[in-house]
Amino acid sequence: MLITRERTLAALLGAATVLIVAAASLERHVVRGESMKPTLLPRDTAISVRVRSPLGAMLRLARHPRPGDIAVIELPWEHDLIGIKRLVAGPGDAWSDGGDSVRTGPGWVAVGDQRTLSTDSRHHGRVPTGAIRAIMLAKVAPPDR
Numbered sequence: 001m002l003i004t005r006e007r008t009l010a011a012l013l014g015a016a017t018v019l020i021v022a023a024a025s026l027e028r029h030v031v032r033g034e035s036m037k038p039t040l041l042p043r044d045t046a047i048s049v050r051v052r053s054p055l056g057a058m059l060r061l062a063r064h065p066r067p068g069d070i071a072v073i074e075l076p077w078e079h080d081l082i083g084i085k086r087l088v089a090g091p092g093d094a095w096s097d098g099g100d101s102v103r104t105g106p107g108w109v110a111v112g113d114q115r116t117l118s119t120d121s122r123h124h125g126r127v128p129t130g131a132i133r134a135i136m137l138a139k140v141a142p143p144d145r
Helices: 005-025 054-058
Strands: 026-030 045-050 070-074 082-089 095-097 100-102 109-111 132-140
Touching: 005 054, 026 132, 045 054, 045 070, 082 095, 082 132
Parallel strands: none
Antiparallel strands: 026 045, 045 132, 070 082, 070 132, 082 109, 095 100
C-alpha cells in the first residue's frame, strides 16, 4: 500500500477528530468523601463519560444507564453539588437491601457503597434521569497509594 500525503493527512484529521470527541465527552472528578468506599476512596479520580455527549451517545449511555453503574449525579437534594453514587434500581423498579428500601417510581435509585456514610436515595428519593451527568469508566488512585 502506498502512503500518500493525502492519506497521511486524512489519518491525522481522523485521529484529531477522535481526540476532540473524547476530550469533549470525558470528565474527571476527585473523590472527597467516603460514601463510595471501598470502590472509591478519598483522592481517587473518577474518569467518566458524559451521557449527553457524542461519546455518550455512541455508547448509548444517554438512554441506557444500567443498575450497577457508578454515576456522576447532579444531586437534586443538594444545591449545586455533584455526587458519585451507584445506580441500583432503574425507573419503575422497587429496591430494598436489608432494612433500606425505595418505592417504585420514575427516576433512579442511587446509593453510596458505604451506606452508613452516604446521603442518597434512601433519604431523599429517586434521582431524575436528567440529573445523571456521566457514567464512570475508570478510576485512578493517587500516586502514593
